[in-house]
Amino acid sequence: MIGCLIDSPAMPSNIRPMPHRYQDSRHWFPELPHTRQRHFLASTQQGMHIDVKGKQLLNFSSNDYLGLRTHPNVKDAAIKTIEASGFGSGASRLVCGDHPHMHQLEAELATWKGYESCLMLGSGVLANLGLIQALSDRHTHVFSDKLNHASLVDGARLSGAKNHRFNHLDMPMLAQLLANNPAQKRMIVSDGVFSMDGDCADIARLLNLAEEHQTLLLIDDAHGIGCLGHQYKGLTSQFGGHEHLVEVGTFGKAFGGYGAFILGTHELLEGLRQRMRTMIYSTALPAAIPAAMLASLSLIQTGTLQPTLHENIQTFLQHSQGLPLIASQTAIQPLLIGTDTDALVASQALRDAGFFVPAIRPPTVREDTARLRITLSAAHRHQDIEQLSTVLKSVCL
Numbered sequence: 001m002i003g004c005l006i007d008s009p010a011m012p013s014n015i016r017p018m019p020h021r022y023q024d025s026r027h028w029f030p031e032l033p034h035t036r037q038r039h040f041l042a043s044t045q046q047g048m049h050i051d052v053k054g055k056q057l058l059n060f061s062s063n064d065y066l067g068l069r070t071h072p073n074v075k076d077a078a079i080k081t082i083e084a085s086g087f088g089s090g091a092s093r094l095v096c097g098d099h100p101h102m103h104q105l106e107a108e109l110a111t112w113k114g115y116e117s118c119l120m121l122g123s124g125v126l127a128n129l130g131l132i133q134a135l136s137d138r139h140t141h142v143f144s145d146k147l148n149h150a151s152l153v154d155g156a157r158l159s160g161a162k163n164h165r166f167n168h169l170d171m172p173m174l175a176q177l178l179a180n181n182p183a184q185k186r187m188i189v190s191d192g193v194f195s196m197d198g199d200c201a202d203i204a205r206l207l208n209l210a211e212e213h214q215t216l217l218l219i220d221d222a223h224g225i226g227c228l229g230h231q232y233k234g235l236t237s238q239f240g241g242h243e244h245l246v247e248v249g250t251f252g253k254a255f256g257g258y259g260a261f262i263l264g265t266h267e268l269l270e271g272l273r274q275r276m277r278t279m280i281y282s283t284a285l286p287a288a289i290p291a292a293m294l295a296s297l298s299l300i301q302t303g304t305l306q307p308t309l310h311e312n313i314q315t316f317l318q319h320s321q322g323l324p325l326i327a328s329q330t331a332i333q334p335l336l337i338g339t340d341t342d343a344l345v346a347s348q349a350l351r352d353a354g355f356f357v358p359a360i361r362p363p364t365v366r367e368d369t370a371r372l373r374i375t376l377s378a379a380h381r382h383q384d385i386e387q388l389s390t391v392l393k394s395v396c397l
């Protein structure tokens, strides 16, 4: 059975399994191999440890790059807001789910990143789907890097725009595609830091192409903001507020929270407030989230945690020489394995040795490039990283 919930509770005795084909996964997903098991892994996290089935493992799979998920300032801000005004927002922002904390966070993010305006959204997926859909119709042409995050891919598909995909980081190919499509409404779309490879888009070259071909450039820097660039403002740190640039960031990574934001001009974002369906028709985030993310933003702005993250990345790279790592200087360090089976075996061997590094397999990555996606955090200790490298060498070499 596909999606077998290995760790889920047994089916209640009063429920009979339904043989009906409308609930048979093979009816709906005939293309999926039936041996494939994907399941939720019941776990609890404490700092950089994860408890899986009663076993404490060191977690090298979280996007909590600065350890802010558990920072006392972040937790206190959320708790105080919940105590003052409850948890759920109750409705979408345009109805009654809006909150002054959201406006304060939007204003602070816009100023910090150098843009005129900012709009908070429920998640990065909602931001990307809604943004591309709001800006596109069937006359729009979207030019996307082939390794873009799934939400950018789906946003372009669902928008009804005409899609053009360029090979990963291939600027001459993008230039050629743009030259061949002199349409009025065009948009280049790219991850900043690529989520499964950990490498980076060349923002300066993308912006040059956007200027030369008079297009909009959408950068999703979910993994860069807070960690990289001048004052850790992300890969676009030198270009905030550029007239061709619109940017998406998320709170689920370096900020240690949940949710997302879009940055651009007043005019563009005002249009999104009128048109963006994933904002208009979705329940607003609980006010505790912007409250906590204001605390995260202050901590990010102090710049005190990021040097530890970068030291940790260098420690990992020094101790992991000889391993088949995909070249990356970011917190995302993918170790290429190849087949799905080999990646699962390697992941299990790491688990047995006390480390949690899940296997990432197709369709998340290309066929035969299954990998271990190792993520580093400022909250890891040097000795944890050194031990991980030692175990990786015994498992993968």
Ligand SMILES: Cc1ncc(COP(=O)(O)O)c(C=O)c1O
Pocket (backbone or CB within 6 Å): 122, 123, 124, 125, 126, 128, 149, 151, 191, 193, 195, 220, 221, 222, 223, 250, 251, 252, 258, 259, 260
């Ligand atoms: C580049 C990128 N964009 C968007 C998202 C989705 O963000 P969220 O988890 O807030 O939906 C992710 C998620 O991991 C991502 O890696």
